[in-house]
Amino acid sequence: MHNPDRPVEVEVVERVEETPSIYTLHLSFTDPEVASAYRLLPGQYNMLYLYGVGEIPISIVSDPDHEGPLEHTIRTVGRVTAGMERLQVGDRLGLRGPYGRGWPLEEAEGRDVVIVTGGLGCAPVVSMIRYVLSRRERFGRLVILQGVKHTDDLIWRRQYERWQAMPNTQVLLAADVGGPNWPFSVGKVTVLFNQANIDPDRSIVMLCGPEVMMKASIDRLLALNVPAESMWLSIERNMQCGIGHCGHCQVGPYFVCQDGPVFHYPALRPWLGVTGF
Amino acid sequence: MENRDIRIEVPVLARVEGEGALELSASEGRIDTLRLRIFEPPRYFEKFLEGRGPQEVLDIVARICGICPVAYQMTAVQALEQAFGVQASPHVLHLRRLMYCGEWLQSHALHVHLLALPDFLGFDNAIAMAGKHPDAVRRGLRLQRLGNDLIRLFGGRSVHPVGMRMGGFHRGPDPDRAAALLEELRAALPDAEALVAFTASLPLPDDEQEFVSVALRHDSEYAMYSGRIVSDRGLDLPAKDYLDHFRESHVAHSTALYAHLDGEPYLVGPLARLNLNHDRLSPPVRAALEATGLSLPSRNMFHSLIARAVEIHEVVLEAIRLLEAYRPEEPAHVPTTVQAGVGCGATEAPRGLLWHRYETDAAGKVLSAQIVPPTAQNQARIEEDLKCSLEAFGLHNDDDALRLRGETVIRNYDPCISCATHFLKVRVERR
Amino acid sequence: MDSLFDAIRDEGFSRVVGPVARDGAIVYRDIASAADLPRGVRDRQAPGTYRLESQEDGVRAFSWANGAQALKPLTFAPRETLWRCERDESGRLAFRDLAQEHEPTAVIGVRACDLAALQIHEQHFLKPPYPDPHYAARRSSLFLVAVHCSHPADTCFCASTGDGPRAESGYDLAMSELDEGFVVTAATDRGRAVLAAMGLDPASSVQQGKADREVEAAALGQGRSLPSRNLKDALYARLEHAHWDHVGRRCLSCGNCTAVCPTCFCHAEQDEPALTGETSEHLRQWDSCFTAVHSYMGHFLVREETRLRYRQWLTHKLASWHEQYGRSGCVGCGRCIAWCPVGIDITAEVTALMESGDAQS
């Protein structure tokens, strides 16, 4: 029986410093056979293994059709991520995946895609944004609402600017605390809904970020008559195995690692915001 | 040269357990004053013991010293059993001796190889020595590990083992693990045998001195867990009469108490034991000892190193014998009761005689405790030895040489300064 | 009985694990013969206490209910290495599986509740698309000899969960113990082979009847129970019930209940590199929803407070388990009741939660 817990080797082929505590690793499989068999969907994640230290779940930001290395954008928070921060091109990691359910691509087809994200919550939705932008004709309007804590939190600023220039795309940004070089809104992401161009009947909404922020956004969206059925969200829980065995990631009846991380909002509704789940 | 003012400072003496310093002033090539200062912080163990029950006592006294916790537990259990009128079974005594062999083995193997040997092979420390003499260091580590494993068999870990209780042990050694260890001890026997000849072949200084040896003496065994307190000057007492002849006093320069025997310094520890009890060694060990040509009693303190090697050989053999005779089906402890009483315990810790006295109330709680560790007993003797040795060595030697010799002399006692108290800052003032 | 040991060994199960009385409890250990079995031993269990009693003239070897654990450690090891990674001088990593061979082992004295729990674990660990080879290898090395329960403890309530006291399936052999011997039935081919090799006399209908009656009496004698209905909705409706605080003040969050529970499966993974840094073992070990790390999320714990940890455990067991695996996660073995150091009783807590209706505190 194949050992699904065992990673395969990948090599860091590029390392991009996004902010002083956020970096992107471009990883390529050292075994070409593994590389060619690898398929992913936007919203899925990999378990990345730092030698001798540990394994952590990290979203894949690459486009599914993109050939070449897999991109992972990581924020340094603790021991594994701090260790990974010091990796250099040529260093090796372990990787297992991709795991979990991604964004609902079929449901999104032909509709306006509204992305609501906060903090580094952007990582899981970036692949979706890229997916829409490279298949622009298959989707309606693309609305991206992003909230951050500090203005220097906003990574990929250039990328945002580029997206903003794309046809039929609206990008709105807000920071909790503004600053001299901050041309965008100040406040929570929810302040952006007034300016957002959302057609409640045509839109599919994808949310990702801190759960309080997602809950507040959903309340606003519901008030804007966006049906609960049109909302999807990606959440995080402690994960040790990624394959539904270790039990850490349970939220109510769900194993977030396999039943998520992307959930249909109506399914998650009873659990969202309940302390302890 | 002889009249310059010199200060030798060794901030902390290396390769001893604890902290201390040596200060001496000399004039005309003679030492005027010599003070061994022990500044191990006071830890007030005797006070912590008040109001505690027997198991707590065993768990507390172990923590007086991480290097000889078993000795403290053995002595305390002996004293408390006496106070409570509990008689340990032969099986329990058998097991206690076996566990004690473990502590002698680990402590002596550590001292011989890692602490003392660098002095005689000309290295700063064993880690440095390991490059040149890997075999000697590895042999030491192997023997030490076996000693530790033997303790673990009874207490889960070698530092502050958890298995001892009133009346015996919480659980006897696991038979499978005991059998595996027996095999390892047998395999290590050649190492232990060879050690005696090896230490005797080292260039040990010749330094005869007069001193009194004190140790336990047992009717038939090489004394370890029990016996009468004897000296080579005719002393012969049961443990309970210790205070009639031995007195502890306190001096300004040290947190350790000084013990004297009828007002005189005396020696406890491996050489004292060997001097008094060599006739109790098992035949193979006696043969190995004879082959070295060492004549006993010895008055050369540096022979302590050989004495430790002899004792290593003895305890490896003894542990093999005891393990072979181990009967796992026998109860690991006898039933116990508590009562108001007074009990004294005396055992041979690796570093020498260890004496405890407890007074208990009817619930078995300690009312008062008194503990005299080996290093306190040797302290006066160390000062005396240093004075003789350094003068014999010659005060014309430069500071580094003097300091090294001083340290070597002190290390020879394997003083455990956490018990009594850590060693050594040497300050020589020559006027 | 010894003929059973011989027949099992002849079938290739070289290792036999069975109950022995040790350290004041029934524990499962390697045994050599029927003489090692706890003959005449009874267990007395109550919330937070477990005692063995020896009956001088007792002839039965299975006149007790259970000990702290039975099958779980054999199939889901408390600690095991999942893979090893070797790093060479140039920094290349090689990931290696470790051998998955386990000595063929017969387990004697498996209880109905253990078998029910085993089925739950099989559902969990062997579900597609990632069946766990470590679990599978351990599981497939086992030959299971069940003994129907005739002496349930005061803490047992398997009758109310429908998982006992009769072992219904999942075993190779099942036995009923009578004063005069055993009534044995086989459920698998290898079980039948062992049974045939034992050369037993066919059980009389009287013996069979006696055996059945004992098990029926055992079911009727159980004093504890869980409500037989699916508790999912009722519990979900009480997530903010004041009783959780009440339990939270008593609960030690020590994880004993999850460790003894035959269905709990949570585990943590961890790396253990060699000092030289040349290799590293990736281990998994039992974890519990009562530990802090279980819900650790960088800057916060999802379940900091004890009451939330207890609520997670209970609602998983009795509510969300239904959604995950189509049944409750409790098989009524009562272990969590007896082995909780402060005697928290799942059946009593559920009763207290249910008593005050659906009111939200």
Add this chain to the structure above:
Amino acid sequence: MPVTSRTQTTALERLNTRENARPRVAVHKFSSCDGCQLAFINAGEALLELAQLVEIVHFAEAGPMDPEAAVDIAFVEGSISTPEESERIQAVRANSRFMVSLGACATSGGLQALRNFNADGATGWTEAVYAQPEFINSLDTATPVAEHVKVDLELWGCPVNARQVFQAVRQLLFGVAPVVDKDKLCVECKRQQHVCVLVAKGIPCMGPVTHTGCGALCPAFGRDCYACFGPAENPNTTSLSRRFEGLGLMPESVAKRFHFINSHAPAFRTEWLAWKERS
């Protein structure tokens, strides 16, 4: 999500900016029994391996002596109990990039912290133990290192567990923070499949409130855990004490269970004081 401020470097970052590949290590001793250092000395072959991987610049008991050397990692054994020690610990901190407290004495004051909160004060005890109390220069309290200087990693235990110490060293050599398992001892006790002594024998075991790490030794020997690894995370000492009382312990005995090797640790101190009141 809070942002890690980059202007303030963490101890680990300081450790990772060391110049040479072989980090310099020191082992310092304060008031202690020397038992924790033995984790290194008793490690046998592993000690020699370690000596290859790092440069041991100060470790008095093992030989190397350079107490004032600047080091990458300093291990500190023992509590602070004399005026000299309270000065020396400042110097050690100033000379170390990453500081690890080794064992109960260093992390919670250890057994000698029993002198703290004692009515007579250490002075009274000095008088009782030493004939010439004026010779003794001691503080009234024996306190954890972290009450004097910043400690980067705490390893509990009396003594620390060698396996734990070497795992921590290895992780630091990888340049990452070691994992410190703060679960209760019961979790490990059950993994080892020991029979619970509290439940099966009615013995007042401290496992349910004690920090794991020892490997569940006491229950393996059929006896009660006496909490030498200190309080675990989220310890419900109140509930456990009540259970002890139910087992027949007098309030004074319940108090003593907490007033032992880690008496100065807040969770235990509070419980001790509560039961002392009642006894």
